[in-house]
Amino acid sequence: MPEVELINIAKRFGKVTASADINLKVADGEYVTILGPSGCGKTTLIRMIAGLIEPSEGKVFIAGKDMTNVPIEERDIGYVFQNIALFPHLTALGNVAFGPIVKDMSEEEVKSVPQRYLEMVKLLDRMGMFPDELSGGEQQKVSLARALASGAKLLLLDEPLSALDARVRMDLRYxxxxITKDLGLTVxxxxxxxxxxxTVSDRIVLMRNGRIxxxxxPEALYLSPQNLFTANFIGETNLLEGVVKEVLxxxxxxxxxDGTVVEAKPSKFRRGDAVVLSIRPERVHPANEGLNSVIIKITYMGTYIRITVESDxxxxxxFDVSTSEDRVYSVGDRVNLIWSKRSGILYPRPPEGVEEAIKLE
Ligand SMILES: Nc1ncnc2c1ncn2[C@@H]1O[C@H](COP(=O)(O)OP(=O)(O)OP(=O)(O)O)[C@@H](O)[C@H]1O
Ligand SMILES: [Mg+2]
Structure with a gap:
C-alpha cells in the first residue's frame, strides 16, 4: 500500500537550495497538503516524490520500496501538474481515458471510469474537445479527472484547483x-x-525556504502552532512584542x-525574557478597560467586521466584531481591547526580529 517516506532529502539547483533536511512520512490513505509561500520548494518536493526530479541527497520510499532512482512511469501515481500539461492531441475524454487504457482496464471500465470523473468535474458535455479548445480552468478539471481515473493509489496534486473560480474550487475541494477517502487513496x-x-487535509506540512x-x-496548527512563522501563516494573528514580567x-x-501589562497562558519563560505574544483577531474584544488603541481601518467582511487599530x-x-452587533465603529474612535489569558500564545522573541521571522520570501 502506498505510504510515502522521504529520508533526508535535499535538492540543489546550482546555488539555489530548493529542499533541505526533508524528512516526511505520509501514511497509507492519508490526505496531506504541502503548504507554503510561493518559491518555498513545494513543486520541487512533489516532483521528487513523482520521480520527475532526482534528489541531490536522500531517499524516496513508496510502499516500503526504495524508488529514488525509479522513473515516473514505474511509480504508479496519478499526477496533476502545476502547469496542467494535458496531451494536446487527445480530446478531454481521450486524456481521462489514457490511464484506464494503459492499465488494461476492462472495456466496460475504459468507458465508465473516465465518464464518472468527467461528470464529477462537470465536463461531460465538453468531452469531445481538445485541450486548446478548453479554458484554463476546464483544462485543470480534465487534468484532475485524468489523475483520478488513472487508478493509481497515490495521487500527487500540484495546485490542482488554482485556475478555478472561488465557488467551484470550494465544491471541488469537498x-x-x-472521493479520495472513499477510494482509500494516499494524497x-x-x-x-x-x-x-x-479544509481538505488530514495533516498540513508547512514549508518555508525549502524546509519543513x-x-x-489543521486544527492543531491553528490552535497551538509551535512557532511564530506558523502562527502568522496559518490564519491571521496579532503579534505583540514584550518582556515577561511574571510567570504564575x-x-x-x-x-x-508602552508599559501595559497583558496576560497569556502559563509558560516556560522566565522573568525578563523577550517574547512575542500571538493572539488571533477573533479572540480580541472591545471592553471598558484594556489595551488603549485607536481605530485606523474598518473592513466589512460579510459575516463580521474586521477592525484595524494602532495601540499605544x-x-x-x-479584531473582529459581528456584523449584527449594535455598536457602530468609526475610524478615529478610541477602543480598549481585552482577550482571555487562555487565548494568547507566547514565543521567544526571534533574534532576527519579528518581521524577518514571519517574512514569506
Ligand atoms: N529547474 C530549476 N532550476 C533552477 N532553479 C529552480 C528550478 N526549479 C525550481 N527552482 C528554484 O527552486 C525554488 C523552489 O521552486 P518551486 O517551484 O519548488 O517552488 P514552489 O513552492 O512550488 O512555488 P510556487 O508556489 O510559486 O509554485 C525557487 O527558488 C525556484 O526558482
Ligand atoms: Mg509550485
Missing part, C-alpha cells in the same frame, strides 16, 4: 476529499492557499512596549 496535495489546506517548518492537523501557575504577565504600544492589531 468532492476531492470525499499529497500542494497548495499555497491556506484555506484550501485547512511544522507538520500537524495560572498565567504569564507580559509588559508591552505602537502595535498594529486586528
Amino acid at each position: 468532492e476531492l476529499r470525499r 499529497i496535495h500542494v497548495t499555497h492557499d491556506q484555506e484550501e489546506a485547512m 517548518v511544522e507538520s500537524n492537523t 501557575p495560572d498565567r504569564s504577565l507580559v509588559e508591552l512596549r 504600544s505602537e502595535d498594529t492589531m486586528l
Whole structure:
C-alpha cells in the first residue's frame, strides 16, 4: 500500500537550495497538503516524490520500496501538474481515458471510469474537445479527472484547483476529499492557499525556504502552532512584542512596549525574557478597560467586521466584531481591547526580529 517516506532529502539547483533536511512520512490513505509561500520548494518536493526530479541527497520510499532512482512511469501515481500539461492531441475524454487504457482496464471500465470523473468535474458535455479548445480552468478539471481515473493509489496534486473560480474550487475541494477517502487513496496535495489546506487535509506540512517548518492537523496548527512563522501563516494573528514580567501557575504577565501589562497562558519563560505574544483577531474584544488603541481601518467582511487599530504600544492589531452587533465603529474612535489569558500564545522573541521571522520570501 502506498505510504510515502522521504529520508533526508535535499535538492540543489546550482546555488539555489530548493529542499533541505526533508524528512516526511505520509501514511497509507492519508490526505496531506504541502503548504507554503510561493518559491518555498513545494513543486520541487512533489516532483521528487513523482520521480520527475532526482534528489541531490536522500531517499524516496513508496510502499516500503526504495524508488529514488525509479522513473515516473514505474511509480504508479496519478499526477496533476502545476502547469496542467494535458496531451494536446487527445480530446478531454481521450486524456481521462489514457490511464484506464494503459492499465488494461476492462472495456466496460475504459468507458465508465473516465465518464464518472468527467461528470464529477462537470465536463461531460465538453468531452469531445481538445485541450486548446478548453479554458484554463476546464483544462485543470480534465487534468484532475485524468489523475483520478488513472487508478493509481497515490495521487500527487500540484495546485490542482488554482485556475478555478472561488465557488467551484470550494465544491471541488469537498468532492476531492470525499472521493479520495472513499477510494482509500494516499494524497499529497500542494497548495499555497491556506484555506484550501485547512479544509481538505488530514495533516498540513508547512514549508518555508525549502524546509519543513511544522507538520500537524489543521486544527492543531491553528490552535497551538509551535512557532511564530506558523502562527502568522496559518490564519491571521496579532503579534505583540514584550518582556515577561511574571510567570504564575495560572498565567504569564507580559509588559508591552508602552508599559501595559497583558496576560497569556502559563509558560516556560522566565522573568525578563523577550517574547512575542500571538493572539488571533477573533479572540480580541472591545471592553471598558484594556489595551488603549485607536481605530485606523474598518473592513466589512460579510459575516463580521474586521477592525484595524494602532495601540499605544505602537502595535498594529486586528479584531473582529459581528456584523449584527449594535455598536457602530468609526475610524478615529478610541477602543480598549481585552482577550482571555487562555487565548494568547507566547514565543521567544526571534533574534532576527519579528518581521524577518514571519517574512514569506
Ligand atoms: N529547474 C530549476 N532550476 C533552477 N532553479 C529552480 C528550478 N526549479 C525550481 N527552482 C528554484 O527552486 C525554488 C523552489 O521552486 P518551486 O517551484 O519548488 O517552488 P514552489 O513552492 O512550488 O512555488 P510556487 O508556489 O510559486 O509554485 C525557487 O527558488 C525556484 O526558482
Ligand atoms: Mg509550485
